[in-house]
Amino acid sequence: MRTNKIIVSAGDAITARLVEEAGFDGIWISGFEASARLGLADNGSITMTEMLNIAKPIVDSVKIPVWVDVDTGYGNFQRTVREFEKIGVTGVCVQDDEEGRKINSLWGGNSPLMDMNDFCRKIDVKRKNIKIMARTEAIIRGLGQEEAYKRLILYSDYSDILLPHVRKEEDLFRINNLTHLT
Numbered sequence: 001m002r003t004n005k006i007i008v009s010a011g012d013a014i015t016a017r018l019v020e021e022a023g024f025d026g027i028w029i030s031g032f033e034a035s036a037r038l039g040l041a042d043n044g045s046i047t048m049t050e051m052l053n054i055a056k057p058i059v060d061s062v063k064i065p066v067w068v069d070v071d072t073g074y075g076n077f078q079r080t081v082r083e084f085e086k087i088g089v090t091g092v093c094v095q096d097d098e099e100g101r102k103i104n105s106l107w108g109g110n111s112p113l114m115d116m117n118d119f120c121r122k123i124d125v126k127r128k129n130i131k132i133m134a135r136t137e138a139i140i141r142g143l144g145q146e147e148a149y150k151r152l153i154l155y156s157d158y159s160d161i162l163l164p165h166v167r168k169e170e171d172l173f174r175i176n177n178l179t180h181l182t
Contacts, residue, residue, distance in 0.1 A: 011037055011054065013061035026065035026090065029055055048074035048083060056087045065090035067133065072097050078125045081132070091131030093163060094123060096138075096151065113137055116154050123158045134159035139166050
């Protein structure tokens with residue numbers, strides 16, 4: 001029995017239906033792809049309303065889980081969670097870049113990360129039917145695995161899923177092994 005879930009990116013309803021029909025476990029709506037489809041750079045310039053307008057038809061067209069990359073949370077993460085919960089997304093992924101300074105790290109962006117405790121306060125929001133994926137940029141920003149471990153351990157108390165963002169395969173590590181630092 002397979003326990004890992006495979007989610008595939010889809011930026012529109014027809015692609016989402018094809019992903020579902022192919023038997024994948026869920027949909028990922030990428031902030032990078034959503035920005036690119038609108039002719040914008042992936043630097044926080046997409047608005048929450050634009051992302052909601054992309055996500056709603058996708059959610060309505062499939063029965064599998066839909067996850068949305070909400071970058072740094074559009075300035076008011078409590079409201080962001082509430083609005084995406086209303087349209088029925090499974091969860092939102094929020095990264096620990098400093099608010100208002102998001103730069104796509106895959107392009108070598110090096111904006112500062114939020115203080116870990118500030119990020120935990122940010123993602124500690126009331127919610128009913130939506131999950132939160134906490135993403136750290138620590139490894140991809142060159143701060144190292146120890147920094148990522150510390151952040152992910154702290155974030156685990158406030159989120160449902162953890163995502164360490166990496167650029168190179170050798171930077172990957174198993175989240176199940178984080179307990180050695182607690």
